[in-house]
Amino acid sequence: MGFLDALMGNASEVDLGKLAAELSPILGDNEELQLAYKMVRDLFVFTSKRLILIDKQGVTGKKVSYHSIPYKAIVHFQVETAGTFDMDAELKLWISGQHEPLVKELKRGTDVVGIQKTIARYALG
Secondary structure, X not given: OXXXXXXXXXXXXXXXXXXXXXXXXXXXXXXXXXXXXXXXXXXEXXXXXXEEEEEEEOOOOOEEEEEEEEXXXXXEEEEEOOOOOOOEEEEEEEEOOOOOOEEEEEEOOOOHHHHHHHHHHHHOO
């Protein structure tokens, strides 16, 4: 990923080998990393069992929020691509037991098709 892409927030795929060591303490038995996208410091991590949204906070990024969403809890989802005048795409996930969707903004250039395809593969079976 180029420096300009990082500043603009464009998502790029992450090397799973490097990420595996970092996430091994939080992965369950028989849970494997499948695909990951990085947006500046935040990550969308698709495992064989769940979607993990990783939000690195603060100036140093030492404070980290891990939001785990089992695929079976995703009731439905929506991906809105960027338009001519709208620079950002958007991902909305409706999670069982919650009225409002979880909304994540995706910058222009993000592989929204890849993200949608991966969610569909795991959430729909």
